[in-house]
Amino acid sequence: MGTSDYRQLKWPAAAAGLSSLARLSHLAAGALRTGRPLAIWREPGAAQPRLLVARSLEATFTGLPPALDAQAPAGFAFFPFRESDLNPALFLPADVLFDAAQAELVAVAPAARDLVPALSAWLAAAPLEHLAWHYATPTVPHAATEAEYKELVRVGVAAIENKEVVKVVSSRAARRPLPAGFDPLAAFIDLEQKYPQGFVSLVSAPGVGTWLGATPEVLAEVTADGTFHTMALAATQPLTAEFMPRTAIWRQKEIEEQALVARYIVNCFKQLRLREYQETGPRTVVAGELLHLRTDFEVSLKHVPFPSLGTDMLRLLHPTSAVGGMPKAAAMDFLQKHEGYDRAYYSGFLGPVNVAAPGVARLYVNLRCLQVRADEAILYAGTGLTVDSDPEREWEETQMKLQTIAAVL
Template sequence: MYADDLRQIRWPAAAAGLDSSARLRHLAAGALRTGRPLAVWREPGADHPRLLVARSLEASYTGLPPALDAKAPAGFAFFPFRDSDHNPALFLPADFRYDLAEPETVAVAAEAREVIPGLAAWLATPQVEELAWNYSPQPAPRGATEAEYTALVRTGVAAIEAEEVVKVVTSRAACRPLPPGFDPLAAFEDLSEKYPRAFVSLVSAPGVGTWLGATPEILAEVTADGMFHTMALAATQPLTAEVTPRTAIWRQKEIEEQALVARYIVNCFKQLRLREYHETGPRTVIAGQLLHLRTDFAVNLKQVPFPNLGTDMLRLLHPTSAVGGMPKGAAMQFIHTHEGYDRAYYSGFLGPVNVSAPGVARLYVNLRCLQLRPDEAILYAGTGLTVDSDPEREWQETQLKLQTVAAVLNHDH
């Protein structure tokens, strides 16, 4: 932990027999029992997850994307695809945190000192087996059939042919029954093992529900050495023994789809009159059992006169053309008119800001995710359409993408 105003609370001797995962579970149980929002996440390539708990839901609401600078509050962003009363934009302040790399202490922020007595008492209580996860009060979206989704794709292609949009990203929900005894924290650990290169997350908040995911796509990142990063990630094909990053061949439709996303990012830089960026790619990358085309963009913040670049780019980027389309306004209107369900937090963004260190932020597009309901999971997947899109292939692409997070529903936890 980095800040002088963090109070370190040591686990009591009574917890000596608990490993770090059991301690994380115990902290999560206490947060859920008292109605406090929480986020658990594991960074790509990291060995240990982190837990963050906000002292109250009231302290968590925010309308604007977080500021990506060292002086901004520390917390975890959880933003919807489209902000609404049903899907509030959340920024969970890092009131107390637990890093499994430092398993003996819980850090409490100065603003949350009043929770210390209750937290210390909770740490000393016996473990709770059942965790009271939050569920959204909104009706569960209905899953689209193959006929419905392919019809949506045809409508999207017709809109492109009519020059109403250049590109649009259509998506669908799918409902899957939960296996008996489904355990979201165990599923989080399962996803972390299956997808070491993904950003794996579990977020639960009153009124918002519980969301679990493993996403490959960075929206905006500011690193400790003063670099800003974003990426254009698009086009999909399955990873097989025969088709690897070295041997993959991409169709014109997929190359064009990815180029449109890259062009969208360059246009965001142009809006800020920034020319000093480094572009790498496109190259073929692995995400779970899928291959994508990716172009990386980097800016050295120490060498450009844009101190708020991270914040400004975040506000311009979301929702990117990789989840909405181009032009943004027309694509968003098409989705609102034709998609037929509420995406909620799917294709929004999430991630920590100033938690590991001041000025370090990593925000990801919320892809490959599910929403937890009492007896079922709502899964989400989408595809980017161009004039050459084939409805049946787009349906199959969503089927492939659903498999990433559906893997944790295939057996008991």
């Protein structure tokens, strides 16, 4: 796990018959029963999920995005689109870690050693059938009607025509009733199977609530071999028998939309006076039942004397033009005035830092996500607007994106 100073607890003999997923569920139940925040995630292409439990919400770090370097604390970042008292930026310390690929062990951080007696007793206890997930405050975001969303698109296009913004990304929330007996962890497992190349996550914290998602978009990644990676992901069309990655045809509007996101990333490199980056794309990629245009950017940190590049780029990138718009300040101001609801953690970012190994971080844009409430789910989707955007097509695009996550309902 990259946590050599952690204490490794072994499951007792009584748990010998439990599968790795049953053990994960048992640990999650213990964390939720004691009111602790947790994150469960599965990396793209990985076979098994991981679980992280923070000792308490008070122990989380808030404010600035996490540092992406080997000396930074290990933990899980969960940041909103726009930070506020209702939607704080969280970094959950990796006090307790469980990797389902190494299901016989549970790791406890040095700072959380006092948890060992209670945790050891919990590992030996009988599993609970019900998990008490955290729910957020009762404030429910406004769910735009079709007419309201199309009007938002028209206002956005007018702002582009008037040169108030170059691009803006509009979004909306939708409410769906939960089916009887809905289990967020079972839904997480379902998403894992549906989207093997997505970053699938389930985060639950007091006051913040429970969020479930499967996102295709990397925001900032630092790999074990010393490579910084980000991507420009934009433009959307359905995956069909006729239109697949090799045969997809993109309209000028979609090509321009994706190019603006790529240009935004290049401008971030320019602000840091960095020219030694590799750009690959754009190319058509599959994300669930959708196609997107994607350009990848990589920097070899071994060949560029820039140890803080990952941290600096993260702070420049968020929120990217793929979720906000360009110029950043003008687009954020437009959304504040016209979008009509609080995005909360939708289009923020999330992911593990220094959990897999020191210096390894993988942060993703929180797309294709929903918030679980007591009896309903709040789903989110957005579209990038350019001067050529058509309100009807933008509405249909949000409908397609909502289906990605709605499938688990």
